[in-house]
Amino acid sequence: MLDPIILAQILWTGIATSSPYVLLTAGFALTLKVTGLWNFAQAGLMAIAFYTMFFSLNVLAWPVPVAIGVALVLTGAVALAMEVWGLQVLRARKSGNLTFFIFTLILSEFVIYVITLVFGTEPQTLFKSILSPVAIIGNIAVSDWDKLAVVTAAAGLAALWLFMTRTREGQFLVAVSDNAKLAELYGISAQRAYRVVAVVAALFIVAAMYLVGSHGGIVPNSPMELVLTAVIATLLGGIGRVFAAAAAAVVLALIQSFSILVIASRWQNLLLYGFLFAAILLFPRGVRLPRLRLAMRR
Amino acid sequence: MEYLGTIGILIAIYIILAASYNLVIGYGGLATVAHPIFFAIGAYVSGLLAIHTTLPPPVSVLVGSGCAMLASLLLAASALRVSGDYLLIASLGFQLGLLQLIKNLAFTGGPGGLGGIPATIVGPSRTPVYLAIAVVLAIATVFAIRALVRGPYGRAITAMRDEELAFSALGRNAMSMKLVIFAIGCGIAGIAGGIYTFYFQYISPDQFEVLQSAAILTMVVLGGMGTAFGPVVGAVLLLAIPQAITFLQLPPSIMAPMQGIIFTLLVLVFLFLRPAGILGDTGRRRRSAGLT
Amino acid sequence: MSHVLRTEGLNKRFGGIVVCDDVNLTIAGGEILGLIGPNGAGKTSLFNLISGVLRPDSGTIRLNGKAVNGEPLYRRARLGVARTWQHMLLFRSMTVMENMLVAPRHYPGESILRVTVGRAGVRSAERTARERAHAILDRMALDGTADMPVTDLPFGQQKLIGLARALMNDGPLLLLDEPMAGVEGAAYETMQRVVRQEAESGRAICVVEHNVSFIRDLCSRAVFMINGRILQDGPVEELISSTTLTELYFGA
Numbered sequence: 026m027l028d029p030i031i032l033a034q035i036l037w038t039g040i041a042t043s044s045p046y047v048l049l050t051a052g053f054a055l056t057l058k059v060t061g062l063w064n065f066a067q068a069g070l071m072a073i074a075f076y077t078m079f080f081s082l083n084v085l086a087w088p089v090p091v092a093i094g095v096a097l098v099l100t101g102a103v104a105l106a107m108e109v110w111g112l113q114v115l116r117a118r119k120s121g122n123l124t125f126f127i128f129t130l131i132l133s134e135f136v137i138y139v140i141t142l143v144f145g146t147e148p149q150t151l152f153k154s155i156l157s158p159v160a161i162i163g164n165i166a167v168s169d170w171d172k173l174a175v176v177t178a179a180a181g182l183a184a185l186w187l188f189m190t191r192t193r194e195g196q197f198l199v200a201v202s203d204n205a206k207l208a209e210l211y212g213i214s215a216q217r218a219y220r221v222v223a224v225v226a227a228l229f230i231v232a233a234m235y236l237v238g239s240h241g242g243i244v245p246n247s248p249m250e251l252v253l254t255a256v257i258a259t260l261l262g263g264i265g266r267v268f269a270a271a272a273a274a275v276v277l278a279l280i281q282s283f284s285i286l287v288i289a290s291r292w293q294n295l296l297l298y299g300f301l302f303a304a305i306l307l308f309p310r311g312v313r314l315p316r317l318r319l320a321m322r323r
Numbered sequence: 324m325e326y327l328g329t330i331g332i333l334i335a336i337y338i339i340l341a342a343s344y345n346l347v348i349g350y351g352g353l354a355t356v357a358h359p360i361f362f363a364i365g366a367y368v369s370g371l372l373a374i375h376t377t378l379p380p381p382v383s384v385l386v387g388s389g390c391a392m393l394a395s396l397l398l399a400a401s402a403l404r405v406s407g408d409y410l411l412i413a414s415l416g417f418q419l420g421l422l423q424l425i426k427n428l429a430f431t432g433g434p435g436g437l438g439g440i441p442a443t444i445v446g447p448s449r450t451p452v453y454l455a456i457a458v459v460l461a462i463a464t465v466f467a468i469r470a471l472v473r474g475p476y477g478r479a480i481t482a483m484r485d486e487e488l489a490f491s492a493l494g495r496n497a498m499s500m501k502l503v504i505f506a507i508g509c510g511i512a513g514i515a516g517g518i519y520t521f522y523f524q525y526i527s528p529d530q531f532e533v534l535q536s537a538a539i540l541t542m543v544v545l546g547g548m549g550t551a552f553g554p555v556v557g558a559v560l561l562l563a564i565p566q567a568i569t570f571l572q573l574p575p576s577i578m579a580p581m582q583g584i585i586f587t588l589l590v591l592v593f594l595f596l597r598p599a600g601i602l603g604d605t606g607r608r609r610r611s612a613g614l615t
Numbered sequence: 616m617s618h619v620l621r622t623e624g625l626n627k628r629f630g631g632i633v634v635c636d637d638v639n640l641t642i643a644g645g646e647i648l649g650l651i652g653p654n655g656a657g658k659t660s661l662f663n664l665i666s667g668v669l670r671p672d673s674g675t676i677r678l679n680g681k682a683v684n685g686e687p688l689y690r691r692a693r694l695g696v697a698r699t700w701q702h703m704l705l706f707r708s709m710t711v712m713e714n715m716l717v718a719p720r721h722y723p724g725e726s727i728l729r730v731t732v733g734r735a736g737v738r739s740a741e742r743t744a745r746e747r748a749h750a751i752l753d754r755m756a757l758d759g760t761a762d763m764p765v766t767d768l769p770f771g772q773q774k775l776i777g778l779a780r781a782l783m784n785d786g787p788l789l790l791l792d793e794p795m796a797g798v799e800g801a802a803y804e805t806m807q808r809v810v811r812q813e814a815e816s817g818r819a820i821c822v823v824e825h826n827v828s829f830i831r832d833l834c835s836r837a838v839f840m841i842n843g844r845i846l847q848d849g850p851v852e853e854l855i856s857s858t859t860l861t862e863l864y865f866g867a
């Protein structure tokens with residue numbers, strides 16, 4: 026028999042664990058929506074964000090807010106630089122998709138190699154201890170990290186939603202994503218929209234990397250796996266649907282968590298890729314809800 | 324000598340890989356990153372056949388290549404139905420998913436890799452014989468592809484890349500041509516995998532990761548995408564440069580990232596300064612897909 | 616009379632835009648039908664439906680009496696639907712001759728099997744195609760350009776190459792989408808002469824054209840289309856002199 030308390034615990038922990046992925050997926054899917062680009066360079070940005078915080082906290086012994094601030098500035102600056110001196114140049118050249126793909130992927134790898142050279146391949150965490158105080162709330166263990174993660178992700182998504190629907194800048198993003206040429210005719214600069222998206226994505230990345238880095242060890246190559254999770258969630262959520270992609274990230278994490286009950290843990294990663302396979306071969310345009318139910322019954 | 328022979332075999336195998344990849348993306352214009360997974364399928368299938376059956380090695384290699392072809396058709400048929408751009412992301416997912424499967428299955432050796440592949444040829448002539456086989460196959464691959472793209476078939480491929488709609492409206496079946504090109508390229512990668520398995524007798528899933536995709540891609544981009552000999556130049560350069568740094572005698576913890584930095588920098592520099600590659604034609608009527 | 620092309624109750628819409636509204640159209644062999652109408656009337660869309668670029672929402676398209684609705688684009692070309700494009704769509708990295716050589720109805724060069732094991736057959740098919748291409752280019756006074764890159768030719772000649780390429784397909788139906796737009800002088804004369812010759816050889820031809828005098832010179836019959844509907848189908852003179860149609864064309 027399954028104990029409801031255990032189920033509730035798994036549910037809560039699953040949601041908490043998914044929070045950083047939700048943030049990363051939102052940033053990734055937003056970039057895809059507005060710029061039409063599968064921006065694998067975000068892996069490089071994730072690495073920069075994490076190691077900047079790591080260096081500030083552990084080597085320079087700066088306080089946490091300063092470390093986060095420095096990471097924000099640096100990650101945002103790199104994201105902007107990449108947009109202006111990289112992507113913009115390729116766009117002006119009318120480059121094909123493959124070129125953008127190579128550029129973003131190779132740039133990430135370059136960053137990761139440089140970081141490997143500097144920091145080595147040992148797993149690192151932001152704080153000496155990743156144990157977070159736990160409170161028991163209604164029979165469920167809730168750690169401080171859990172609370173921080175869930176609140177950050179929820180706040181991030183809410184802010185993004187408000188930004189996209191309530192501010193002019195955000196509505197410009199939507200206009201550009203719908204039809205960049207048409208938006209330009211109405212005097213909305215696509216270039217500006219792309220820059221705004223780069224900065225917003227960098228914000229989300231720093232927040233997510235703070236959560237990831239205060240919860241477990243990171244090696245220089247970890248961001249590659251993180252960005253792939255974002256890719257999978259984006260595919261499942263349906264390209265162009267930012268919040269559906271974020272929801273898919275939660276669903277994926279929950280499925281993985283609950284699968285502990287039925288399958289061996291070593292298969293869990295496989296499960297993720299099983300979904301990726303299904304998404305690619307069966308639902309290339311994203312999973313709509315009725316279909317998802319169908320897929321799970323099978 | 325043995326060492327140089329091994330390097331030679333590796334270079335020949337990568338020439339086969341880069342040349343077949345070039346057929347797919349450079350000439351066919353099919354943007355995929357999953358080439359290493361077809362290399363892997365060839366390697367694993369022929370390795371497993373060598374361990375568990377008494378099939379003659381060439382047959383094992385061919386079966387491996389056939390499996391790579393089938394898998395490639397499965398991927399291309401479902402991805403191209405959506406769009407050409409979608410293939411890129413679908414291929415990435417396909418590669419990662421299949422690798423994950425290999426890592427989790429018991430009979431593939433899991434993350435530790437597949438070892439104990441029987442040595443088909445023993446004795447001092449082993450390396451020279453494999454070197455001869457690999458080099459002959461590499462030369463055959465490069466020239467066969469060159470012959471293919473020079474004739475009427477190549478003309479059709481160029482037309483398809485130039486203006487697919489007009490091409491189809493002239494009575495040409497673009498989809499089947501794409502599938503065939505994809506399957507041939509991936510089948511050749513499968514053969515390369517078979518040779519690799521039989522010579523090195525050990526394969527591990529790490530060898531077929533996205534990093535490997537980047538490496539083969541780099542070879543093609545560097546040499547000149549859509550040129551007959553570009554992939555050869557790229558493969559030789561990219562395998563020779565790391566050998567050159569080994570003389571610096573750096574510790575491995577510095578050596579590995581240094582090599583990575585050199586690769587990635589090379590790609591970035593070429594991407595922005597000479598997108599056509601070393602042998603690529605930069606004229607305005609480039610016949611190859613190239614990187615624009 | 617047997618019709619080469621017959622469409623029955625053809626409908627097509629893109630969201631709210633109706634591009635084809637219950638279109639019943641017939642063209643006989645040897646006939647040159649003019650298709651006129653304002654911008655956005657759905658003329659190109661109709662060509663796309665007939666040649667198989669688009670699928671109709673409903674209705675039937677018959678070629679020599681046989682329904683071809685289910686046939687994909689490339690198979691319709693093999694069945695004998697040849698067309699040109701408003702924007703030419705030439706293969707820009709190839710020479711004139713190469714453009715011509717991929718265009719025959721049946722091209723063995725696209726089959727990997729035939730280029731590897733059936734080489735003699737491919738060679739002879741290439742020879743035949745080359746001869747045909749030279750003959751067509753000759754007729755258009757373009758034979759000297761055979762080995763030139765298409766993008767090196769002046770615009771009018773590129774338009775002619777678009778037609779020449781379509782003529783490599785010797786099928787019964789020829790669709791010409793604005794062949795005269797931007798064409799002047801000698802190229803104009805050539806275009807007119809070749810289209811007439813093709814009709815005389817028995818092909819059914821449909822021409823979309825904004826150039827009224829071109830339509831008047833070539834066609835005996837024309838249809839007027841607007842918002843996806845055929846408003847009138849009859850003798851050219853009648854259509855051109857109709858004041859309502861002229862208003863619809865130039866007004867609105």
Ligand SMILES: Nc1ncnc2c1ncn2[C@@H]1O[C@H](COP(=O)(O)OP(=O)(O)OP(=O)(O)O)[C@@H](O)[C@H]1O
Pocket residue numbers: 629632634652653654655656657658659660661701
């Ligand atoms: N693939 C498509 N998707 C959506 N709308 C389309 C598509 N193709 C055409 N349209 C629309 O259908 C309408 C008819 O277009 P079409 O090109 O057939 O007109 P046309 O008569 O050829 O005009 P023109 O004289 O300008 O060439 C236009 O409003 C066009 O925007």
Ligand SMILES: [Mg+2]
Pocket residue numbers: 658659660701
């Ligand atoms: Mg038109």
